[in-house]
Amino acid sequence: MSGTLPSDDVPMTGTELPEGEVRPVTPASGGKPGTKSNGVRKAAAKSARTRAREFAVQALYQHLVGRNDAAAIDAFTRDLSGFHKADSVHYDALLHGCVNEAAELDALIVPLLDRKLGEISPIEHAVMWIGAYEFRHCLDVPWRVVINECIELAKEFGGTDGHKYVNGVLGGLAPQLRAAEVEADRAAGKAR
Numbered sequence: 001m002s003g004t005l006p007s008d009d010v011p012m013t014g015t016e017l018p019e020g021e022v023r024p025v026t027p028a029s030g031g032k033p034g035t036k037s038n039g040v041r042k043a044a045a046k047s048a049r050t051r052a053r054e055f056a057v058q059a060l061y062q063h064l065v066g067r068n069d070a071a072a073i074d075a076f077t078r079d080l081s082g083f084h085k086a087d088s089v090h091y092d093a094l095l096h097g098c099v100n101e102a103a104e105l106d107a108l109i110v111p112l113l114d115r116k117l118g119e120i121s122p123i124e125h126a127v128m129w130i131g132a133y134e135f136r137h138c139l140d141v142p143w144r145v146v147i148n149e150c151i152e153l154a155k156e157f158g159g160t161d162g163h164k165y166v167n168g169v170l171g172g173l174a175p176q177l178r179a180a181e182v183e184a185d186r187a188a189g190k191a192r
Contacts, residue, residue, distance in 0.1 A: 060126035
């Protein structure tokens with residue numbers, strides 16, 4: 001009887017479902033839909049700005065580690081697979097803005113660190129630059145979104161617990177650079 005459905009008197013192996021029942025579809029990660037097993041969003045679920053941040057953190061890493069020129073890094077990065085899906089204007093602002101304002105961004109970050117800046121992973125350093133830059137210049141991006149996006153970058157590219165460190169530093173920086181916005185969220189019960 002090949003090609004027939006199991007009947008009530010045939011034991012099921014566990015892979016078949018009784019007629020009319022549908023198995024619910026759940027993400028392979030066991031987490032939220034659109035995420036990988038490590039909680040990072042899948043490529044299809046990423047916005048153009050998220051992609052711009054991903055390319056920017058890689059470019060800033062090249063700048064921090066290799067001391068490469070921003071223009072050369074920019075040319076290299078634009079040739080990478082998938083760059084056409086990124087918000088190139090936001091990428092430009094992040095890469096060139098962070099490189100040009102590196103000293104000012106570091107001056108904002110350093111007081112919140114529990115170690116010397118040179119001991120911070122270059123990925124986490126780049127991610128904190130992006131967060132500090134967006135706090136200062138991308139006022140259309142809510143402060144909580146800036147932090148969440150940076151946490152995702154640190155999870156995807158950084159060390160095991162690097163995202164926790166980034167969260168702590170940027171969480172301390174937000175009230176300084178976005179005081180009114182943070183206070184409004186606190187008053188509305190949206191933030192601690």
